Amino acid sequence: MKRITRTAVLTVGALIAALGPPSAAAHAADDLPRVDLRVLVVSDGGPAVDAIAAELEAAGTxxxxxxxxxxxxxxxxxxxxxxTVDGRPRAKYQAVVLPNDNPFPVNSPEMTALAAYERTYDIPQVDAYTYARPEAGLRYPxxxxxxxxxxxxxxxxxxxxxxxxxGYLDGQVPFEDNSPTVGESYAYLSTPVAGADFTPYVEAAIPGRTGQGSLVGEYRHDGRRELVVTFVYNxxxxxxxxxxxxxxxWMTGGVHLGASRNYFAVHVDDVLxxxxxxxxxxxxxxxxxxxxxxxxxPDPIRMLPADVDHATSWQSDQDFTLDLAYNGAGSVDHREDNGGTDALADRLIAERDRFRWINHTxxxxxxxxxxxxxxxxxxxATNADGSTKWVGRTAVSDEIATNRVWGRTAGLPLHDDELVTGEHSGLKVLPQQPDDNPNLAFALADNGITWLASDNSRDPVQRRVGPATTVSRYPMNVFYNAGRAAEQVDEYNWIYTSRAQGxxxxxxxxxxxTTCLPAPLDTATGYTEHIVxxxxxxxxxxxxxxxxxxxxIHQSNLAEDRIAYPVLDGVLDGYEALFADNTPVVNLRMKDIGAELQRRAAWADALRDGRGTAHRIGGTVTVEAPDGTNVTVTVPTGTTLAGDAFGEAYAGRASGWTPKEGRSLAFTLPESATTGADAGTATTDDGRAPDTTAPGTRAPDTNAPAGTAPATEPAPDTRVPAGVSDPVPYTVRS
Structure with missing residues (x-):
């Protein structure tokens, strides 16, 4: 999605003339300016700008x-x-991201051009990380x-x-403190300059004082709007x-290509x-x-019926559904060894509709x-000629099919196209097996498998295996061979400490x-205090x-000490404390996750090739993409597509996917989004159309000549602590 083109430098006079606001006739409803839904990211290589670019990349913007x-x-x-496109003035970017409020030399024609552009088309500017100073609407620290x-x-x-x-947040924004020895967040806390049109959005207490200082706020001046961020981050x-x-x-007015949600799904392997x-x-x-x-x-760990009851009760309390990846032979073998009884399987089958189920062979x-x-x-193992011995197609297929039959007989609500193989086996695993089992693809086809789980730590990129598409899963460091906290810590110490420490x-x-330990954890407290x-x-x-x-995770983690729950509760309770009710955790089953990843990859390809574009004229957003492409858009709630309400409500906006077939997609924004700064028209900061008698006629607050940017020094160098350019190592603990 990154593109760099070469453009000749024009004189300042030509810049202002070219960026002058449209004529009065251009403000008629049928001749409004066009604003392309693309963000201009101006980078100095710092972590803050890179972070915003990464957010746009992930969302598909x-x-x-x-x-x-x-x-x-x-x-x-x-x-x-x-x-100008087809006689209509066009703003090529809907927002501008700068490293700070002015990263250019004094009297830079580029800053002048940006200021005039933002003023003419009401384009917002994000100062990714800037020093608190009057030029940004704040007093010096x-x-x-x-x-x-x-x-x-x-x-x-x-x-x-x-x-x-x-508005999607509940209120608190906690700042990390992962290490007592590494600086992670440096900030300038300050209050608005007297008389400045500055609205703080996020504040923190000023150390040693009783007041609050702005960390994120909106500064309106000179017909422009800036989001002023005064802390560094990655x-x-x-x-x-x-x-x-x-x-x-803020920078897009809630109208942009791409979408973002907060997802969490947990698979429990080896059930039964x-x-x-x-x-x-x-x-x-x-x-x-x-x-x-x-x-x-061997000393096997297996859930009990009481563990099933705990799981169902926990799900109800958290309003969350676990995905159980089951092995039917586990129940068959248990019955053979216990006089035909298996209380665990009976309890799970009785509660089968409370969970989602996945074939695990x-x-x-x-x-x-x-x-x-x-x-x-x-x-x-190898053959006489040195070639690899592979598990055969029939054996692989039987593992899949027999488990499916067992599940169907038990009445499990299965989706036959999903599969998790044991240990993600069949797929490549380094260093022993650098290639997939060549018989795996045929066995998947034999059984109609289209979604196949993979281990994100060794196979992170979605790919095709015969008829199936992989769904990478994150392994939690809550071990499959631990049912008790003390043995989890003991194994953790063994793996992540030095040989000298045992x-x-x-x-x-x-x-x-990234999880190395400077010293072994206490087996009595290490799980709660460090691992969780x-x-x-x-x-x-x-x-x-x-x-x-x-x-x-694994079924063993729901048994005995039930060591998985403190981590799962930490995620879900922590999330609930941070987010408003309009931004719930999205809990999808495996095939839906796979489809989401697949759509994203196709959309990213379309953007990379320049085949996915959009622009806004007044209250209409038009999207172009190749036929058959699923398009993702975020818009204000109440937006319609072909007369029908578009998308699902999330975080105060509507978003979703829609296929592009034939004609361009034309979204109609609600009336509330078609006035003032959200209208896609050239306006002043108070919502009025600018004076069209001459370009750039509204003088800056510094009383600089009309049509020029303030002749100020660029923002001073901002401090970037050592721990912000990269994540602080997780094992350095306070």
Whole structure:
């Protein structure tokens, strides 16, 4: 979606003339200016601008990025910003994102051109991270404000913010403090300059004082609107993730291509089966491939009927549905060993309609290469000629089909096109098996599988496997072989500590591992104090990033100490405390997640190729895309398409997908969105059409000559702490 073009620099006079407002006749309803639904992102390579660009990218909102550090970048002049199409004035960008309020040299013709463009077409400007100063509507921090770290602060959305672009939040905006030694958030807290038209949207207490200082606010001046952000952030930090939707909503007036939601789905694997337990003495799992054959005694973990009752009660309390990936042979074997009884299966079947169900194969067999488990780690068995021995097509197909029959016989509400193979087997797994089992695709076709789960840690990109499309799932670091908190911590210590501390040394061998420990955790407190907060933060980060991929745990984590629930509660309770009722967690089943990812990929391709475009003229938004493309749009509630209400309500807007077939898609915005700043017309800051007798006739607040931008210094260099350019390592804990 990034595009850089070369444009000649025009003289200042030509800039202003070219950007002059349309003639009076242009304000007639049939001749309004056209505004293309594309954002101009001007970058200096800093993390704040990159974060906003990442938000646009994830939502499917087109933007053009201009890198100020490149010598071959285009000049931001009149021809770059606006032109005429079919006799109608056109603004090429609906919003402008700058690194700060003025990143250019003094008296820059580019800032002059941008200011004139914004004034003429009422184009909003986001100052991604700027110093608090009068040119941005704020007093200097030394004048009763603050400049410094706000790690761990609790900011608040103001009443104006809740009524405006941040109405999807409940109020609090907590700032991360993941490390006592790494600065993560630097901010300038200040109050508006006397007489400035400045509205704070997000504020925090000024340290050492009784007042509040602005972190995000709107500054109206000189016929222009700026969103002034005075704290630094990156795309991974929770404070940005909470505010990102509002920043985009403000700059687009709630009308843009693309959409964003907050998703959370949890798959519980191995239901009905039993998971082998971690041995705290051997540091491996007897009965599984990480222990040498014959070493240790298997000690399986399996849910009880009471665990089913707890799960159903928890779901009701949280208004959330778990997806149970089941292995029918687990029940068959249990009945054979227990006189024909299986109280767990009976209870699950009685409550079957309370859950979503996914075929996880009958015996949970490994469906890739034939495993040679005489060595640790295992390796693929080979034929005499050295070629890999693969599990055959019939064996793979039988695992799928037999489990489906068991589920149908039990009355489970299955979707036959979904499948999770045991350990995601059949798909490539490094280093032992670099390729998919060639028999897997045929077996999937034999059974009508179109959605196949994969492990996001090793197979993150959606791809085709025969007739199926993969759905990557996030593994939670709540281990399959742990039913009790103490054994979870023991295994965690083994994996993530150094050899000198009795650990595996994986972090010494792979320094990029993000969950390494400086010292072993206390087995009595480590789960609650370290693992739960960490896993909660990681999973909630996915939820807030418009990422629909599901997470997966195992049935063992719902048994015994039920160690999964503190993490799941941390995510859901934490979310509820942050968001308003109009922005619920979206809890989709696997095939719907797969379809969402598939549509996004196709839409991203259309944008990348320039085949997905949109523009607004007054109250009409017109979208062009190749026939057969699913188009995603965010618009004010009450917007119609072909006379019917469009989209679903979410976060105070309507959004959704719609297919483009034949004619252009024409959305009609509600009347409330077609006046003032949201109208797509050239207006002044008070909603009036500008004086058309001469271009740029409204003088700036600094009394500069008409039609010019204030001749001010560019914003001073803003401080970027060490921990903001990249996420603070998760294992550095306060």
């Amino acid at each position: 087109p933007y053009t990025e201009v890198d100020l550090t490149r010598s071959d970048r285009p000049a931001l002049d009149a021809g770059f910003l606006a032109d 030394v004048d009763g404000g603050y400049a410094g770290s706000i790690d761990g602060a609790r900011a608040e959305v103001t009443a104006a913010g809740r009524e405006g672009p941040f 795309q991974y930090q929770q404070q940005f993730r909470l505010l990102a939707r509002g920043i985009v909503d 089966a039993a998971d082998d337990r971690w041995d705290t003495e051997l540091n491996c799992t007897p009965g599984d491939v990480d222990c040498p054959e014959g070493e240790g005694t 009958y015996t949970h067999a490994f469906l890739g290469c034939e495993q040679d488990t005489t060595v640790v780690p295992w390796r693929c 650990g595996s040394g994986i972090c010494e061998d792979n320094p990029a591992t 907060p960490l896993e909660t933060r990681i999973a909630l980060g996915h939820v807030l990033a418009n990422d629909p991929k599901p997470h997966f």
